[in-house]
Amino acid sequence: MTRAIAPGPRGQLLLGMLPVVRRDPLRTLHRAAMQFGDVVRMRFGVVTAHMISGPEGVQHVLVENARNYGKQTRGFLKLREILGNGLLTAEGESWRRHRRIAQPAFHRQRLASFADTIVREAGRTADRWTELAATGEPVDVAREMARLTLQVIGRTMLSRDVALEADRVGGALTYLLHAANLRMSRILDLPQSLPTPGNLRFARALRTLDGVVQEIIAERRRAADRPEDLLTMLLESSDEETGERMSDTQLRDEAMTIFLAGHETTANALAWTFYLLSRHPSLGRALRLELERELTGKPSLSQLPQLTLTRAVIDEALRLYPPAWLISRSVTQDDEIGGFHIPAGSIVFVSPFIVHRDPRIWENPEGFDPDRFAPERAATVPRGAYFPFGAGPRQCIGASFALMEAQLVLATLWRRFRLDLVPGHSLEPDPSITLRPRHGMPMTVRRWAGYGSD
Numbered sequence: 001m002t003r004a005i006a007p008g009p010r011g012q013l014l015l016g017m018l019p020v021v022r023r024d025p026l027r028t029l030h031r032a033a034m035q036f037g038d039v040v041r042m043r044f045g046v047v048t049a050h051m052i053s054g055p056e057g058v059q060h061v062l063v064e065n066a067r068n069y070g071k072q073t074r075g076f077l078k079l080r081e082i083l084g085n086g087l088l089t090a091e092g093e094s095w096r097r098h099r100r101i102a103q104p105a106f107h108r109q110r111l112a113s114f115a116d117t118i119v120r121e122a123g124r125t126a127d128r129w130t131e132l133a134a135t136g137e138p139v140d141v142a143r144e145m146a147r148l149t150l151q152v153i154g155r156t157m158l159s160r161d162v163a164l165e166a167d168r169v170g171g172a173l174t175y176l177l178h179a180a181n182l183r184m185s186r187i188l189d190l191p192q193s194l195p196t197p198g199n200l201r202f203a204r205a206l207r208t209l210d211g212v213v214q215e216i217i218a219e220r221r222r223a224a225d226r227p228e229d230l231l232t233m234l235l236e237s238s239d240e241e242t243g244e245r246m247s248d249t250q251l252r253d254e255a256m257t258i259f260l261a262g263h264e265t266t267a268n269a270l271a272w273t274f275y276l277l278s279r280h281p282s283l284g285r286a287l288r289l290e291l292e293r294e295l296t297g298k299p300s301l302s303q304l305p306q307l308t309l310t311r312a313v314i315d316e317a318l319r320l321y322p323p324a325w326l327i328s329r330s331v332t333q334d335d336e337i338g339g340f341h342i343p344a345g346s347i348v349f350v351s352p353f354i355v356h357r358d359p360r361i362w363e364n365p366e367g368f369d370p371d372r373f374a375p376e377r378a379a380t381v382p383r384g385a386y387f388p389f390g391a392g393p394r395q396c397i398g399a400s401f402a403l404m405e406a407q408l409v410l411a412t413l414w415r416r417f418r419l420d421l422v423p424g425h426s427l428e429p430d431p432s433i434t435l436r437p438r439h440g441m442p443m444t445v446r447r448w449a450g451y452g453s454d
């Protein structure tokens with residue numbers, strides 16, 4: 001095996017690349033990939049990391065040699081403080097077993113039953129937007145989408161109306177993600193047990209979320225008539241060998257994971273989609289025409305295959321603004337990628353954001369061009385070049401769910417409204433755990449009819 005050391009920026013003497021990457025991760029990593037190539041070596045304090053950005057290397061880490069790349073990274077350790085040992089953060093046998101149990105909740109037949117719920121919830125947002133359109137008052141679309149997707153995940157996976165809790169839960173989640181992200185990039189992370197103001201606030205936000213989730217579980221345990229959803233599946237599952245059922249802690253971790261992983265990402269994807277459509281009005285009009293032409297009545301699952309532009313718009317938004325913008329792994333055994341040595345105990349990361357903007361793969365990478373994902377062209381994208389949902393065994397379990405949800409929400413809302421960015425608001429991506437708009441996304445809701453295109 002080669003011992004060749006990959007090239008990379010030197011960074012500062014003690015902290016290496018930590019300060020620069022912390023200050024401006026997207027630009028720094030993009031530049032490093034352009035300057036040093038597909039395998040870039042970086043040091044973050046005492047930790048050695050490699051950024052892999054060639055499609056073959058990405059496939060190697062996430063798919064072909066996935067067993068060698070675990071989740072013992074600082075990022076996942078921080079996420080574990082919130083999510084415990086749920087599907088996203090667990091490893092080994094316990095992950096495999098839970099994935100097996102949860103998988104049927106995401107099968108195609110099950111998804112069909114969720115479509116109506118999604119359209120109904122999107123319809124509620126549309127009704128509220130009708131009033132907003134009349135007043136012209138701007139609305140934070142990022143927040144609107146978070147509320148909508150939280151409600152959808154509550155209804156479909158936990159059969160629960162979380163509308164009343166949405167603001168409380170949403171606020172707590174936002175804070176926890178923000179805090180976890182800060183801790184991740186700190187050089188010295190004070191133990192969670194110290195009663196610092198930050199730690200106390202973190203503990204409080206976690207208690208809020210825990211309270212909601214524990215209540216949902218307790219209610220479900222008591223229920224004589226249980227709905228057929230993910231929570232019931234988890235509750236009634238038992239270990240094939242020991243017959244053991246999931247404990248309350250395991251259920252809590254899984255429910256919390258689905259709560260978080262299942263709404264924040266999709267909300268961001270939709271917010272960025274609206275942003276891009278607002279900046280490309282002719283595409284926005286083309287999308288509206290498709291919806292007018294293809295939809296009879298409300299959007300439904302069976303109509304989705306006809307909505308090819310709707311789907312391509314979402315695929316392209318996920319290329320430019322992949323909500324899970326960075327995927328990190330810990331290296332178990334020495335390996336070799338692209339002719340370079342990858343030592344055991346180091347960290348490897350792949351970034352959809354960086355790979356999705358590589359000019360060697362994508363023509364005019366910064367251009368918003370849904371045509372790249374037109375049905376006849378989508379298959380030409382090389383493996384490892386486009387992975388908003390990750391790849392391999394740890395690929396997103398909710399990918400089909402998310403795509404269906406995004407299409408149905410976009411179709412429902414865009415058919416009735418277009419959204420204009422509020423002028424003068426500086427909009428930039430905030431690459432924390434997910435890629436969200438840093439200061440929200442204020443937009444004005446406009447009815448199409450008022451613009452003579454009905």
Ligand code: HEM
Pocket residue numbers: 087088089099153257258261262263265266269322323324327328387388389390391393394395396397398399401402
């Ligand atoms: C646009 C929306 C979404 C995006 C971009 C996204 C992205 C991702 C990515 C990149 C991963 C892999 C992480 C890794 O390899 O370390 C992942 C995993 C996961 N996602 Fe998603 N996701 C989305 C929506 C959803 C939804 C709707 C759900 C659930 C309803 C969900 C649940 C999960 C879970 C449970 C995992 C862990 C799977 C495992 O390791 O077995 N995600 N997601």
